[in-house]
Amino acid sequence: MALEPGxxxxxxxxxxxxxxxxxxxxxxxxxxxADPAQGVRVSADLTPLELLQIxxxxxxxxxxxxxxxxxxxxxYEKRILEACEGxxxxxxxxxxxxxxxxxxxxARMVRARFPKLPIIWGxxxxxxxxxxxxxxxxxxxxxxxxxxxTFWEVVQALESGVDLATVAGLALWRDGRLHMxxxxxVVGFDQIPDVPWHLLxxxxxxERQNETGRMKVRHRYPDxxxxxxxxxxxxxxxxxxxGCPEPCTFCCSPMVTDRRWKAIPGKQLAERVLAAQDRFxxxxxxxxxxxxxxxxxRSNEFCTELIKAGSPFWWNATYEIETIARxxxxxxxxxxxxxxxxAALGAEAGSKDQQDRIKKQIAxxxxxxxxxxxxxxxIQSGCSWIIGYPGESRESMLETxxxxxxxxxxxxxxxxxxxxxxxxxxxxxxxxSLKLGYHPPQTxxxxxxxxxxxxxxxxxxxxMDVFQLWKRYGVTSTFYDGxxxxxxxxxxxxxxxxxxxxxxxxxxxxxxxxxxxxLYTKSRGKKAAPRNIEIDRTSGVTPHAPGVGAN
Ligand code: B12
Ligand code: SF4
Numbered sequence: 430m431a432l433e434p435g436x437x438x439x440x441x442x443x444x445x446x447x448x449x450x451x452x453x454x455x456x457x458x459x460x461x462x463a464d465p466a467q468g469v470r471v472s473a474d475l476t477p478l479e480l481l482q483i484x485x486x487x488x489x490x491x492x493x494x495x496x497x498x499x500x501x502x503x504x505y506e507k508r509i510l511e512a513c514e515g516x517x518x519x520x521x522x523x524x525x526x527x528x529x530x531x532x533x534x535x536a537r538m539v540r541a542r543f544p545k546l547p548i549i550w551g552x553x554x555x556x557x558x559x560x561x562x563x564x565x566x567x568x569x570x571x572x573x574x575x576x577x578x579t580f581w582e583v584v585q586a587l588e589s590g591v592d593l594a595t596v597a598g599l600a601l602w603r604d605g606r607l608h609m610x611x612x613x614x615v616v617g618f619d620q621i622p623d624v625p626w627h628l629l630x631x632x633x634x635x636e637r638q639n640e641t642g643r644m645k646v647r648h649r650y651p652d653x654x655x656x657x658x659x660x661x662x663x664x665x666x667x668x669x670x671x672g673c674p675e676p677c678t679f680c681c682s683p684m685v686t687d688r689r690w691k692a693i694p695g696k697q698l699a700e701r702v703l704a705a706q707d708r709f710x711x712x713x714x715x716x717x718x719x720x721x722x723x724x725x726x727r728s729n730e731f732c733t734e735l736i737k738a739g740s741p742f743w744w745n746a747t748y749e750i751e752t753i754a755r756x757x758x759x760x761x762x763x764x765x766x767x768x769x770x771x772a773a774l775g776a777e778a779g780s781k782d783q784q785d786r787i788k789k790q791i792a793x794x795x796x797x798x799x800x801x802x803x804x805x806x807x808i809q810s811g812c813s814w815i816i817g818y819p820g821e822s823r824e825s826m827l828e829t830x831x832x833x834x835x836x837x838x839x840x841x842x843x844x845x846x847x848x849x850x851x852x853x854x855x856x857x858x859x860x861x862s863l864k865l866g867y868h869p870p871q872t873x874x875x876x877x878x879x880x881x882x883x884x885x886x887x888x889x890x891x892x893m894d895v896f897q898l899w900k901r902y903g904v905t906s907t908f909y910d911g912x913x914x915x916x917x918x919x920x921x922x923x924x925x926x927x928x929x930x931x932x933x934x935x936x937x938x939x940x941x942x943x944x945x946x947x948l949y950t951k952s953r954g955k956k957a958a959p960r961n962i963e964i965d966r967t968s969g970v971t972p973h974a975p976g977v978g979a980n
Pocket of ligand 1: 462480528549551575648668671679681719853
């Protein structure tokens, strides 16, 4: 700012000190979660919550935050390059999957253009695999685990030129090797300001949610059953708890969060959510918590406040099977009356033996008990299962497929999706997989490409008969859900009937009706919907299951 030469000295001094105090810019970027070049993106009710969280304190302290999300900013590269000019830092976040590849690509671009600009990473994947970020020279520091306080201390350290080694909760690269700073204790939400919602360009997400383009959309939750068909979706995401108390061996939460669980108290949560609804007018709320339902009292308080406010929107969240089975009937009534339309539940395995091995230890009968408690109240369940855990017996996998099918049959229009096991770094099962001969990806590029889209027999190493059964189950449930669009109503009705019979009786042999259906659709020059699910090589594939390793 240029000062008039004749301005009084006091004004000049004041302006000079204001300029000095002006806080620098922080550039926060969220990479694509699926590869748009493959014609895929994720559901646009997924907002950049992780970046909003870490922005909360610097925003309160007067820093300029530039939040760029590849999901809504098609010109993200231009925006990043402009914003990085004169910025204090560039920060980014990712989870396993294409987000790693894209994030690394963009960070390389930033590094090349602004070699002195500190690059800070955080989030789930960098937390469990920090070294690659240094080896590939795209990070100056990686935040491990919960990030709000760590990030704020990084900002302060960079602003004042203090060594980042004094900031707890970081991975750094020192003397040619990884250096971990002091342990960062998990804090409660009382130490974190409310979300700086002014940074969220929500209407852009709404536009994207209602786009009818040709992109395949992954991780979209089903609309509430009682939502009018012509109602435009205004889906909103919310984060209300950090961590999870469970010790599951296939999940990286135990290592990353120390099995701590911190949550916004129920009444306060309802107040905040209702205020956000007043502001953004969303009609469906999606909680992005690992384990929303840990505390029954909190759930009751939250639901009670929503009911008092007239239950103005539908909502969904992750609950454990064990949680739903344990909740009192009255608590479940509150959940239903507050308009929860779907619970995402990880059932994980159909055999007791495997439940014990993964330490989730769901009592098998609880699975049906929990789903019944939901279904009888008109709440949809989104149940996910995994087969092919390291060392899992063939019998256990078959039992999982059998039980998943039984649940699919008993609770129609609810997902009961089976995923092949994937070793996630920072888990007990990853270490076990290594011992059993698994060769993990070596670069960020490879990690970004290692998900389900390589569903071939070599890749997932399931016994051949299990593999075939799993595929047939997938196709059969698609017919049962009525997702095949071809043919007359009567034909689809018949396919659904037969699919129901197959699921109920765990009998997938001689699927002649499916073959005939494929021939019929082929003869009409069309592609049958189930084939997409059979082999889909695009990134971010998760057919239609809500459970993603959480819960
Ligand atoms: C919502 C969610 C999704 C959403 C979107 C996730 C996203 N943000 O992109 C969807 C449905 C797309 C999804 C998909 C998958 N997910 Co998911 N998902 C979650 C879930 C339930 C919540 C994540 C979230 O948004 N939290 C809210 C934000 C506010 O919290 P946060 O991300 O934890 O951020 C905090 C810290 O991480 C840190 N932080 C974050 N970023 C940064 C950046 C900096 C600079 C700093 C300093 C700190 C920092 O500070 C934040 C505040 O404390 C977690 C479970 C969990 N335990 O959290 C799994 C989780 C992230 N998912 C996981 C997995 C495995 C998957 C899938 C691969 C599953 C599958 N097989 O399909 C797919 C990937 C698909 C793809 N890439 O296309 C793993 C990640 C494993 C890993 N090491 O990366 C998790 C941790 C589940 C688990 N425990 O196994 N997932
Ligand atoms: S799988 Fe779910 S319940 Fe188990 S530790 Fe991870 S977040 Fe918790």
